Each structure stands twice: as C-alpha cells, then as structure tokens.
Amino acid sequence: MAEVRDGLRYTRTHEWVRIEGDVAVVGVTDFAQSELGDITYLELPEPGTTVKQGDSMGVIESVKAASDIYAPVSGEVIEANKAVVDSPELVNKSPYDDAWLVKIKLSAPEEVDRLMDAEAYRKFLAETAAMA
C-alpha cells in the first residue's frame, strides 16, 4: 500500500505539498514513485522561475517513462533540490523527506485549500485502483 502522509496536501497528479509559513515544499508521492519505477533523471525549474498552479514545471523520468511534474500552487521557485538531481534514486527511497523537489514562495495562499488533504487523497488512490 502506498504511503500517504497526514498533514500534507495532494494533487490529482500525485504531487504532495508541505506548507512552511508562506513557502510550499513540493515533491511526488510514494504512489507516484512506485508507479514510475526506478527514477533515473529529473529536470527541475531554476530558482526565480514563476509558476502557475497546474503548469508543468519539470520532468521526472524512470527507465519506463518520463512524466511531467506539475506546480501544485502558484508562486516563485526559491529553491530546487540539487541532491535529488544528482541522486534520482532518492525519490524511490524517500519521496516525502530527502526527495523534496522544489520550494515555492506562495503568491496565492488560498490555492492550498483547494488541494486534497490526506484523507481525500487516500480515497482518490482507492478510486484510481478500482478503475484500473
């Protein structure tokens, strides 16, 4: 069973968000890394990049396939996780902790409330599995 962390927010495209003040820390979920398989490459946005909620802001690639990473919130990218770009396998090993991907300074904090909480994401995953 894929791990879903309480206290985080989630998108339908399997990104997670942790709010620290006016900054959103963003990564991909345990479900995402498990579906993708061994992660081999990441393209992350440069600090200073402005993103809009729902925009594609990067790429995560495994042996099997490449997938877009979508901005869960709007704002300015203030940091990208270099350690993960150098060691993509961190996404498989530690998707919620060591493998955070970017930090975004929120330009529209109210967007966060529109994201799923842990319970809603668990339901979403169950529905996705049932349809498969």
Next chain:
Amino acid sequence: MSPKVTPLYERHRALGARFIEFAGWTMPVQYEGIISEHLAVRTRAGLFDLGHMGQVIVRGKDALPFLQYLTPNDVAALSPGKAQYSMFLYSSGGVVDDIIVYRVPDTAEYLVVVNAANTEKDLEWLNDHRSQHPEWSVEIEDMSARTGMLALQGPLAEPILQHLTSFDLGTLPSFGIVRTEVAGIATLVARTGYTGEDGFECYCPIERVVDLWDAILEAGQPLGLVPVGLGARDTLRIEAGLPLYGNELSPEITPLEAGLGWVIAWQKGAFLGREALERQRDQGPPRRLVGFELVERGGIPRHGYPVQFESDVVGTVTSGTVSPTLGKTIGMALIARHAAAPGRPLEILIRDRLVKAVQVKLPFYRRSRSTSRSV
C-alpha cells in the same frame, strides 16, 4: 481480444510483479525493480518467463532447402544439436523477423523461435512461401501454444541448472542444444540468450512449465537467483548491443544497415533477399546502426528521438536506456553513413533539448572471459 497470459501469471502476481501489455500478452515488466533485476543477472542469475514467444517446427524431406532459401544464414552448417541466429527477409532485404534456428538432436526437425510480436505474421509468411513451392515437401507446425519457455541467465546459471539435470552442462557449447530432463521434466536446453551473459533457454511441454519455474527458482534461491521481467530484459540486451525487432530491425531496415552482415552466408547460394542485399553491399548501406553514450545529463534517449550530426538531422534513436552496469546513459541510432564513426559526436533531441553524445563501438558490455564458453 483480451490479452493472453502464460501459465505462470499467478506465480508472477504472488512474487509482486507489475505487468505490461506486450504483443497481446500481459507479462511481468518488473518484480523488485528493473535496475536491481538487471544487476542480479550480471552478477548472479535471473529467471525469465518467455512464454509469449513463438516456437515453430519445420520438418519434412525438404525442410533444409526450404529454410536455406528463406534465411540468409547457412542452415546446412547446423549439425544436430546446434543453433544459429538468423532472420526471415523480404525480397527487398528488409526484415520480417529475427529468429534462432535450432537443429533439434535425434530428430529430422528444425525448431525456429520467433518474436512474440511477429508469431502470427511469421507463420502466414512461412505458409505463403510453402504454397509458392509445392515441389517442396515441408511441414510447418506452430508449437507456441504447447511450449513453455524459460530463460536462466547469468554467471551462476550453469551451477543452478546443473542441480536439476544429470546432463553435464559443461559439455554444452554456446549455441548448443540438448534434449534432456530438468527436474524430471522433458526439456530442450539451449545455451542461447538475450542478455550478454552465459545462460540457457529451456523449452518444455506447457503443462510442465510451472513445475520447471518452481524447480529452478528453488534450486537457485541459495545462489541469489531472482525472477526478472521484460524491463530488465530490455536494459540487458541494449547493453549487450543486441537488436530488438521493431527498433533496430524492421521491414525498412536491412541486416547490413543494422551491422548484422555476419548473419549472411554469401557462399551458400540463392536466398530470398539476396539480390537486394548484394546491391546494398556493393554500394555500401546508406545508413548504419551506431552505439552512443550521452556525455551530459539530459534524460533517456528513446526510440524515435531525432539525432543530429554537425547541425543536420542524420537519423533517429532506435533504442536507449540508462545502463545500470556502466553507470551511463546509452543508446543505438540508425544514422546516415557519412556521420557514422566511433568517437564522433552526436546530439540527441530529448524533449526540447539537444543533448550531447559521443559514438561508441558496440557492444557496450561484454562479459568477462572467465565466464565465457570457449567450447
């Protein structure tokens, strides 16, 4: 029509496999993970379910001239118990399928093993040609539904399989085939494979393939044998520089372009596709298959991605992957002859970025001499 599964489907599920659809079959793509399975085959051994592939028996008084005409390699050179890599060709010199032809010991039969994606096409093609030559007495029997096929590959494959058979595997040379018993199951054991490692492909009656799988896994467990899916099968064969039909070979790609000219036994006389290949040989093939490795990070160069040389598009990627053994990103590309040479640079368009690469000789990986069979 719903996808087919082999008798091992429930075994794969119990082992935690993830599945993909391939050539109308639902097959395991990975169990523990593509990279760990790949490395297991290179350092210990892996067991593959290849029940989706096709097996065709060709027999009859004229089986030899029939196959000799329809393939470019020299079938007459096969003594009983020997096999050869070969192809079915169109008259254009393009490829219908790449195959292994086995001369089955103690019989007057040839076993031809074909790709899963092409089994139906190949049978139609063979039967077409047989009806075009009513003077030949040939029987073509599709054994695919009745044949289970497993591959055991890796440096520890021989000791593992030796536990289960009284036949001395040390006497079986590369591309040799023997009819024996494995775990008490009547099995054709061939020293062939698609990984670049030593190993065996085993053919048994389909109603025994689950028992054979169980027996081999059990015998191999103390030596670290793991089940391996189609994901690692692909990364292993790319490292070994082996072609995949649909990528490096197709109706539009000749064996000469694919660097497989050694398959052609020019001295044997007429065969389907000979004239076209002679012309291409004499003029020099217009395209060459080259190996390359990325020299900067940029993702995986996948099938169909454009390849540039000195700012011109000269071809496309045929296959590409990360190489777990080499720690590099590697690939093969079919490019215009003038651009092809080891050491020359290339640029691969990966999504919207031109990523720098360098041409390298194939194969990317060769197993060490100590594990090679010289018999």
